[in-house]
Amino acid sequence: MPANSSTDTTFLYMPIIQRQQQGMVTLAMTLLVLFLSSLMVFQSSSGLLFEIKTGNNQVSQSKAMEAARGGIEHALAWLASGAVSNTALANASNWNNDGRGPSGNNQQASGSLFGSAVSAQSIGSYSVAISLWRNSSAPNTLEIRAIASGDASASIRQKVQLGTLTTTTSTPVTLNLASFAPIVVEGSLGDCGKKKSCITGNPSVSAGDSGVAIMTSASAAANQPGHLSITGQVKGNAFSGSAWDFVFPKTSKEQIRLESEAQAAAELAAQQAGTSYQRTVYYFDASNIGSIGGQNWHQNIGSPSQPAILVFDTGAGCPKMNGGVVIYGLVYYADSCGKNGWGGATLTGSLVTEDNLSDLTANTRFQGWSASTGSGSISLPPTISTGTTSSLSRKTASWRDF
Structure with a gap:
């Protein structure tokens, strides 16, 4: 066990x-x-x-x-x-x-x-x-x-x-009519001491706000007003060079020509369309002077609110202003038009000429621009400048x- x-x-x-x-x-x-x-x-x-x-x-x-x-x-x-x-x-x-x-x-x-x-x-x-x-x-x-x-x-x-x-x-340019006398002359007024070289008839010139009735490039002593009734100052040696450069220092004649053509086209288009168009620039030379018929000017142009420019460049001659023409603005002559009769025209603004002014017959009235007339501003083609x-x-x- x-x-x-x-x-x-x-x-x-x-x-x-x-x-x-x-x-x-x-x-x-x-x-x-x-x-x-x-x-x-x-x-x-x-x-x-x-x-x-x-x-x-x-x-x-x-x-x-x-x-x-x-x-x-x-x-x-x-x-x-x-x-x-x-x-x-x-x-x-x-x-x-x-x-x-x-x-x-x-x-x-x-x-x-x-x-x-x-x-x-x-x-x-x-x-x-x-x-x-x-x-x-x-x-x-x-x-x-x-x-x-x-x-x-x-x-x-x-x-x-x-x-x-x-x-x-592109810089906008504006011409102010109040800055110029109603008559601007490269040269002088007529010499009444010489036969048929004296302003006759009953023309009158009244200064505007500038207080100057006539501006010339000649000396004051060379200006003989003859029968021209003058209200205001006659200023000699007012400028040097051409009258164009004095009045249009930043605008060329080519610019004015192109602007005139553009406005003519716009005017025609307005007529065809049944609308209104008011031109402010008119330019004539030898190429188109025939378009005004008989080389006389009968058309009222400009207004107190919208003055105009009428240019008769070299080759256009000396169209006469007659038939009671009323112009608000500036009229320029490049040719020798010192003996050109103006009839019964009334110009409120400035007459600008590149020659002595020796004959202004009939009852032409030249009135300087004033603030009460209107703005006196005319838009010109802008100056174009280039740079780098x-x-x-x-x-x-x-x-x-x-």
């Missing part, structure tokens, strides 16, 4: 030992799984931290790049504003050689040309250093360099081309960022 009891006891403890061994295996496996899980979590955390750091670096790099871009745009705007002239940009003394490039011809703009107001910028949290460069062999090609520094750094380069542009400026300005353009495919 005792022997059998020992054997039974041995078999009794065997399951307990097996269970202990199984528990150790389970614990070891659990620890291994926990270790591997921890290792995976750590690895994942490290990757996440790396991605966050990489993202922050990308954001900082993008900010630095945008700051450098802002510096480039600021410099471009400064150049385009004309703050520095092409003459200054072309002056070699404003550029310093850096000894690089072929034959050492790379040049950086000096501080006097490209001052600190442009070269040192603060954009956001970044400091941006901007410099201007050129190659002395191609001085019209400039390169702007911008370096932004802060949490990250970025550099950008942009080349621009300097050039010139032809500009056209500097141009600035980005060179294609010259942008570099790094």
